[in-house]
Amino acid sequence: MARRAARAAPGGRSWFWAQGVGCGLLVATAAPLALVLAVLFAPALLATLVAPPGTARRPGGILLVYGLAAALPWLAMLWAGAQSWTASLDLLAGARLPGACWGAQAAAWLFGEIAPVGARQVLEVRVRARSARLRDARSRLQAEWGLGEVE
Amino acid sequence: MAAAPPEPNLPDRGRLIAGQYAVDLARPMPGWGAGLDCFTATDVKSGRADHMALLVRRDAPLRAQAVNSLSAMPIEGILTPLAHGPAMGPGGVTGWFVITHAPPGAPVWGPHAAAAAPWHEQELLNDVLRPVAHALERLQARHVTHRGVRPANLFRARIGEPVTLGCAWAAPAASLQPAIFEPPYAAMCLPGGRGEGSIGDDVYALGVTLLVLATGRVPLAGMADADIIRRKLEVGSFAALAGDERLSPAIGDLIRGMLAEDPDHRPPPVLLADPAAARARRVAARPPPRAQRPLQVGAVAVTNLRGLALAIAAVPQEGVRQLRGGAVDQWLRRGLGDSTTATHLEELVRKRTTDVAGDDATADGLLATQAIALLDPLAPVCWGGMALFPDGLGGALAGLAGTEGERVLGEMVAAEGVAAWARMRPERCDPVLVRAEAHQQRQLLRTRGCGGGTARLRYGLNPVLACRSPLLDAALVVRLADLLPALEDAAAIEVLREGLPIDAEIGAFLAARSETPLAGELARMGDVPTRGEAALIALRLLVWLQERQRIPALRNLAAWLGAPLAPLLEAWNNRPQRARLAEALAAHVRAGALPRMLDLLDDQVARERDGSQAADAVRLVARIDDELAQLAQAAPARAAMADSVGHELVLGAGMTALTLSLIATLVM
Numbered sequence: 001m002a003r004r005a006a007r008a009a010p011g012g013r014s015w016f017w018a019q020g021v022g023c024g025l026l027v028a029t030a031a032p033l034a035l036v037l038a039v040l041f042a043p044a045l046l047a048t049l050v051a052p053p054g055t056a057r058r059p060g061g062i063l064l065v066y067g068l069a070a071a072l073p074w075l076a077m078l079w080a081g082a083q084s085w086t087a088s089l090d091l092l093a094g095a096r097l098p099g100a101c102w103g104a105q106a107a108a109w110l111f112g113e114i115a116p117v118g119a120r121q122v123l124e125v126r127v128r129a130r131s132a133r134l135r136d137a138r139s140r141l142q143a144e145w146g147l148g149e150v151e
Numbered sequence: 152m153a154a155a156p157p158e159p160n161l162p163d164r165g166r167l168i169a170g171q172y173a174v175d176l177a178r179p180m181p182g183w184g185a186g187l188d189c190f191t192a193t194d195v196k197s198g199r200a201d202h203m204a205l206l207v208r209r210d211a212p213l214r215a216q217a218v219n220s221l222s223a224m225p226i227e228g229i230l231t232p233l234a235h236g237p238a239m240g241p242g243g244v245t246g247w248f249v250i251t252h253a254p255p256g257a258p259v260w261g262p263h264a265a266a267a268a269p270w271h272e273q274e275l276l277n278d279v280l281r282p283v284a285h286a287l288e289r290l291q292a293r294h295v296t297h298r299g300v301r302p303a304n305l306f307r308a309r310i311g312e313p314v315t316l317g318c319a320w321a322a323p324a325a326s327l328q329p330a331i332f333e334p335p336y337a338a339m340c341l342p343g344g345r346g347e348g349s350i351g352d353d354v355y356a357l358g359v360t361l362l363v364l365a366t367g368r369v370p371l372a373g374m375a376d377a378d379i380i381r382r383k384l385e386v387g388s389f390a391a392l393a394g395d396e397r398l399s400p401a402i403g404d405l406i407r408g409m410l411a412e413d414p415d416h417r418p419p420p421v422l423l424a425d426p427a428a429a430r431a432r433r434v435a436a437r438p439p440p441r442a443q444r445p446l447q448v449g450a451v452a453v454t455n456l457r458g459l460a461l462a463i464a465a466v467p468q469e470g471v472r473q474l475r476g477g478a479v480d481q482w483l484r485r486g487l488g489d490s491t492t493a494t495h496l497e498e499l500v501r502k503r504t505t506d507v508a509g510d511d512a513t514a515d516g517l518l519a520t521q522a523i524a525l526l527d528p529l530a531p532v533c534w535g536g537m538a539l540f541p542d543g544l545g546g547a548l549a550g551l552a553g554t555e556g557e558r559v560l561g562e563m564v565a566a567e568g569v570a571a572w573a574r575m576r577p578e579r580c581d582p583v584l585v586r587a588e589a590h591q592q593r594q595l596l597r598t599r600g601c602g603g604g605t606a607r608l609r610y611g612l613n614p615v616l617a618c619r620s621p622l623l624d625a626a627l628v629v630r631l632a633d634l635l636p637a638l639e640d641a642a643a644i645e646v647l648r649e650g651l652p653i654d655a656e657i658g659a660f661l662a663a664r665s666e667t668p669l670a671g672e673l674a675r676m677g678d679v680p681t682r683g684e685a686a687l688i689a690l691r692l693l694v695w696l697q698e699r700q701r702i703p704a705l706r707n708l709a710a711w712l713g714a715p716l717a718p719l720l721e722a723w724n725n726r727p728q729r730a731r732l733a734e735a736l737a738a739h740v741r742a743g744a745l746p747r748m749l750d751l752l753d754d755q756v757a758r759e760r761d762g763s764q765a766a767d768a769v770r771l772v773a774r775i776d777d778e779l780a781q782l783a784q785a786a787p788a789r790a791a792m793a794d795s796v797g798h799e800l801v802l803g804a805g806m807t808a809l810t811l812s813l814i815a816t817l818v819m
Contacts, residue, residue, distance in 0.1 A: 062798065065805035069812040076816045108805060116797030123789050127782055138775045145724050145768040 032088035033078060039092055040071050040101040047109065059112055066108035071101040169234035171196055172250045174204040176241060182261050183254065185304035185317050186327035188241070192250055202233070204248040205321040206240055209627075210550055211343060212616040213249055214320045217295045221320065226293070228286040230254060230306075230318040235615075237627055245627040247617070249321040259314060259364070260302030269367040272399045276426050279305065279364060280405070282313035283357055284423035291350045291420055298325040298348055300356035301332045302363050323546030324348060330376035331369060331392070332356045334414070335383045336529040338376060339461060341556075343546030344531075344539025351414030354423065358409025359392060365406075366396050377465070384457045387412060387438070404430045413529065442486035448473060456492065460527035464538055467519040474500055474522055495525055513566045520568050524575035532572040534563035541569045541585055544592070545612025552609060552619055561605040564589070564596050601658030602673030610663035620656035631664040635696050635705065642707030651682075652711055653689040661692060669695075686715035687752055694749045706743030713740040719752055724765035 027034045038045075044067055048060025068075075074097045081087055091097050141147060167173055171194055178191035184205050192202035207213050213235060221231040230251040240246030270279070283300065290297055299319025307314045319327075325345040330338035334355050337345045363369055370392040371379050382391040388410040398406065405426055411417045418429040445452035448462035449469045459479070463470030473479050474496065483493035503518040516534055523533045531538045537556060539547045544560070551557040563569070569592075573585035595607050610616055618628040624644060626637035638652050653661070658673045669692065676688045690712055697705065717736070723729040732751060739747040 059798075062802050062805055065802065065809050069805060069809035072809070072812045073816050073819070104808075108801065111801040111804070112798060114797075115801045116794040119797040119800070120790055120793035123793050127789065131779060131782055134775045134779055138772055141768045141772050141775075144726055145765050146726055147769060147772055 032085045033075075035085075036075070036078060036088045036091055040098060041067050041105075043067070043102060043105045043109075059109065062112050063105040063108045066104040067101045070104035071097060166238060167195060168192075168204070168236040168238050168248055168250055172202060172204070172234055172248075174238045174240075174248055175200070176239070182303075183258060183306075184321075185258075185299060185301070185319070187321055191253070192248075201253045203230070203251050203253045203318075204238070205251065205318060207235075207247040207249060207321050207615075209617050209619070210552060211322045211326055211546070212549055212613045213247070213322065214324060214347075215613075215615045217320045217347075218249065220293060220295060224293075226286060226289045228282050228313075229290070229297070229316045232318060232320055235321075237629065237633075244625050247615070247627060247629060249318065251318045254306030254317065255312070255315055256306055256308040258303050258317075259305045259307055270364040272365075272402055274311075275361055275365055275402060278307065278311070278313045279361060280357070280426060281424055283316055283360075284420045286316045287350055287353050287357070287420035288424065290353075296324065296347050296350055297353045298345070298356075299328065300353050300360055301328060302360050305360070323543070323549070325352070326546060326550070328356065330379045331371060332359045334388065334412070334529075335380045335457070335461070336527070336531055337540075338380050338383075339464065340531050340538045340540065340543060341547045341550060343548075343550035344537070344543035345546075346531075346540030346543035348540070349414050350420060351417045354409050354417045354420065355388070355414070357423075358406045358417075361402060361409070362393050362396070362398075362406050365398055365402050366393075370396070381451070381458065381461060384461055385454065401426065401430060440487050440489065442482065444482075444486055446473075446478065446482040446486065456487070456489070457527045457530075460523045460530050460533075463519055463526070464523050464530070464533035465536060467516065467533070467536060470522070471515045471519050474518065475503070479522075492525065496522060499525065509566070513562070516562070517566055517568060517571050520571050521575050524572050528576060528579070532563070532569050534568045535559040541573070541580065541588070544569070545609070545616075548605060548609040549613050549616050552606075557605050557609075561596060561608075564592050564605075564608065567593055598662070598670050598674065600670070600674030600677040601653070601655040602662035602670040604655065604659065606656055606659035607662055610660050614664075618656055618660040620654055620660070622650070622652065622654055622657065628660070631661070631696070632700055634660070635693070635700060635702055635708075638693075639705050639707050642705075642711045648711050651686055651689045651715065652708060653692060661696075667695075681718070682715050683717075683719040686712055687719060687749075690716065690745060690749050691753065694745045697745055704743035705745055706741070709740045709743045709745055709748060712745075712748070713737070716748065716752060722758070724761050724768075728761065 023034075026037075041064060044060045044063035046060075047063050051059055074091055078087060078091060173193045173195055175191045175193060180189045180191060180203060183189050183203065187208070188206040190204045190206070191200060192204040193200040194202055218232045218235055222233055222235070225231040225233070233250045233252070235247065235249045237245050238248050240248075283305070287297060287300075297316065297319050299317065304317035304319065305314040306317060323343040323345070324347045325333060325337060326342040328337075328345075332355075333345070334352060337348060337352060340346075371382070374382075379391075385391075386394070389407045392410065393403070393406060405418075405423075408416075408418050408429060409423075422429045439455045439457060441454045445454045446459065447453075448459065449466040451458075451462045451465070453459045453462050463474075470479075480493050480497055480500075483489050483496065499518060499521050503514050506514060520533055523530050531540045531543075537547070537559065539560075544564075548557060548560060551560065567586075567589045570586040570589035573580050573582040573589075592608055592612075595611060596604060598604070598607060610618070615629055618634070620628075622641055623637045624641045626633070626640060628634050628637045634657070638657075642648065642652065653673075653676070658676065662669050662673055672688055672692060676685050679685050679688065693705075693708060693712075713736070717733070720729050720732050720736070723732060735751055736748060739751065
C-alpha cells in the first residue's frame with residue numbers, strides 16, 4: 001500500500017527509498033530508540049497505512065506531530081541517556097509516556113475529524129447569510145421595478 | 152358739498168364691441184339689416200345711440216379685409232363699418248356684430264318703405280343714381296366692392312333726400328342678394344361663393360334696383376332662381392327683366408347699359424354720376440348666336456352657348472356624357488355653326504380620354520369645369536353641380552360646413568379645379584396667382600390629421616369664422632384667445648367630456664389661426680396608438696395656448712384631461728416613483744395647472760433615466776441569480792475546502808504544540 005502510494009506520487013519512490021534508508025540506519029545505530037519510536041508512533045503509522053488514496057493531508061502526519069509533541073521530553077531524556085534496551089523497555093512499561101503519546105495522537109485524530117466539520121459549518125453559515133441578502137435584494141428590486149419572478 | 156352725479160348704467164367694458172359700442176337687444180330693427188338681424192347700438196364714449204349693430208351669421212362670416220379697410224376710413228353716402236366684435240346676442244348666445252352708423256331713415260323698399268309706387272325719373276337720377284354712383288366710385292378707389300346694392304339696402308330720411316347705401320360687409324359678398332339683382336354668372340353660384348366680384352357687378356345690381364324702383368315691382372317675381380338665370384341667359388338680362396316694362400327713354404337706356412352681360416361693357420360709376428354721358432356711352436354687344444334646334448341636356452333644352460354651359464354646370468354627369476359622346480360637338484357644328492368652339496371642345500375631350508392619371512370622376516369633373524369655361528367666358532368655376540368664384544371658396548365652405556357639399560368642394564380642391572378653370576380663362580384672373588393658390592389649398596387639404604382637410608381650408612380662408620366644434624357648446628370662438636375660456640366653460644358639461652378637448656374642428660381652427668406651425672403635432676394626434684398619448688399631445692397644445700394668453704388656472708380642462716392622461720404613468724417602471732407621480736398629477740389636476748401636468752408627463756430626461764435604471768435593475772437581478780446558482784453549485788467545493796482548512800488548523804495547532812514542547816525540552 002505504501003509502495004503504491006509512493007509509485008503514484010511524482011518523486012514518491014525517492015522519498016520512500018529515503019524513508020527506508022532512514023529507518024534502517026536508525027535500527028542499526030539506535031535500536032532501542034527505534035523500538036520506542038515504533039511503539040509510541042504505531043497509531044500514526046497505522047493511520048498512514050489505512051488513509052484512503054488521494055487524501056489531501058495525510059492524517060498520519062498530524063498524529064505524528066501531536067505524538068512527537070507529547071513524547072519529546074522523554075525521547076530527549078532517552079537520547080541523552082544510555083539508550084539501552086532496559087531504559088527503553090522501562091519507558092515503554094510505564095503508563096505515562098505511552099499514555100501521553102497515544103493520547104495526543106488520539107486527540108489529533110479527534111481534532112482532525114471535528115475541525116473540518118466546524119469549518120464547513122462556518123462556511124455554510126456565511127453562504128446562507130450571503131444568499132439571504134441576495135434574495136432580499138432581488139425581492140426589493142422586483143417590488144420596486146415590477147420585475148417578474150426569476151427562476 | 153353737491154352729491155356726485157350717479158354713474159351711468161353702462162355695460163361692462165368687456166361686453167362692449169371694440170370697447171366702445173353697446174348693443175341694445177331690447178331695441179331690434181327688423182327689416183333694416185338687409186337680410187341680417189340688427190339692433191340699435193350706443194357709442195358709450197359719446198353717449199349717442201345713433202348706431203346700428205348687424206348680427207353676423209355663424210355660417211356666413213363677414214368680409215374681414217373690406218371691413219378692416221373701411222372702418223379705418225369711412226365713406227360718405229354708405230353705412231361703412233365702424234367696428235366689429237363679439238357681444239351678447241339674442242337668446243343669451245354670444246354673437247359677432249358689425250357696427251355702423253344708423254341709417255338716416257327707413258329702407259326705401261319693404262314693409263317699412265313709405266310707398267311702393269314707381270319713382271319719378273328725376274327722383275331716380277338725383278336721389279338714387281347719382282349718390283349711389285358716387286359711393287361706388289369711392290369704393291372703387293379703395294379697391295372694395297359693395298355687392299349688396301338693392302332697394303331693401305337703400306335708406307333715406309324722407310322723400311326728396313338722396314339715399315344712403317346700406318352695409319354689405321357683414322356677410323360674404325353678394326350672399327344675401329336675390330338672384331334677380333345678380334348677373335347670371337354670379338347668381339348661379341353658391342350664395343357664399345360669389346366672391347368679391349367687380350364694381351361692374353354693383354353697377355348691374357344698381358341697374359336692377361333702378362328698374363324695381365322705376366316700375367314699383369320686382370320683375371319675374373315668384374320665379375325660381377334657376378329659371379331667372381336661364382331666362383337671362385336666353386334673352387339677355389335687360390330683355391328678361393325689363394322687356395315688357397314701359398320705361399322712360401333715359402332710364403331705359405341707362406338700365407340697358409348697366410345690365411350689359413359683359414361687366415366690361417357696363418358704364419363705370421364715374422360715368423354714371425353724369426347720366427347723360429352714361430347714356431351716350433353704349434357698347435353695342437352682338438347678340439349671342441342661337442340654334443334653331445335646341446340641345447336637350449337633362450331636363451333643359453338649350454339654344455346658345457351660355458345656356459349649354461349652365462346646363463352642364465347643373466347636371467355635370469349628363470353634360471360630360473354628351474360631351475364625350477359627341478352630341479355637343481355635333482350640335483355646335485350643325486346647330487350653331489361654331490366649329491371653333493367645337494374644335495376646342497374636341498381637344499378637351501381627347502385630352503380627357505388620353506390622360507389616364509387620376510380616377511374617372513376627377514377627370515370628368517375637370518372636363519366639365521373646363522368645358523363650361525370654354526363655352527361661357529364669364530362662367531364661374533363649376534364642379535359637382537355647384538358653382539363659385541375662386542375668391543368665394545372660403546364663403547362657400549363656410550356655408551356648406553359639415554355637409555356633402557363641403558366634401559364635393561374638397562374634391563374640387565384636391566383636383567385643383569380652380570387652376571384648370573384659370574387655364575381656360577387667363578383674361579379673367581391672374582392665372583399664375585390662381586394656380587399657386589389652388590396648389591397651396593390642395594396642400595392644406597392634404598395635411599394629415601386634424602390640422603388638415605376641408606375644415607383647415609375653411610378656417611384658413613375665413614379669418615373671422617367661428618369654430619363650429621360641438622365641444623364648444625354654443626360659445627362663439629372666432630379668435631385664438633377665445634378658445635381656452637370656451638373650452639374651460641364647456642369642460643364643466645359632463646356629456647362633452649367623452650372625447651378629448653381637441654377634435655377635428657378645433658384642430659383645424661388651431662392650425663389656421665396660429666402663426667406657429669402646429670400641423671405636425673396635430674397630425675400625430677391621429678397616429679399615436681393610445682388615447683393617453685393623444686391626450687398628451689392635446690395637453691401640449693393647450694399649454695402652448697395657455698402660455699400665450701397667461702391664463703392662470705384651468706381646473707375644468709385639467710379635470711377633463713386627467714382621466715385619459717393617467718394611464719401614461721403606467722409607462723414608468725419604478726413603482727414608488729409612479730405612485731409619487733400619480734399623486735403629483737392629481738394635485739396639479741385639482742389646481743388646474745396644465746403646464747405642471749405637462750412638465751410631469753413629458754419629462755423625457757426623467758423617462759430615459761427611469762428606463763435605464765429599470766434596465767440596470769434587470770441586469771442586477773440576473774447577476775444575483777447567477778451568484779445564487781454559483782453558490783448552490785459550489786457546495787462540494789466548499790466542503791472540500793472546509794476539510795482542507797480544518798486539517799490545516801489541526802496541523803497548525805500540532806506544530807505549535809511541538810514547538811513549545813521542543814523549547815521546553817531544550818530549556819530544561
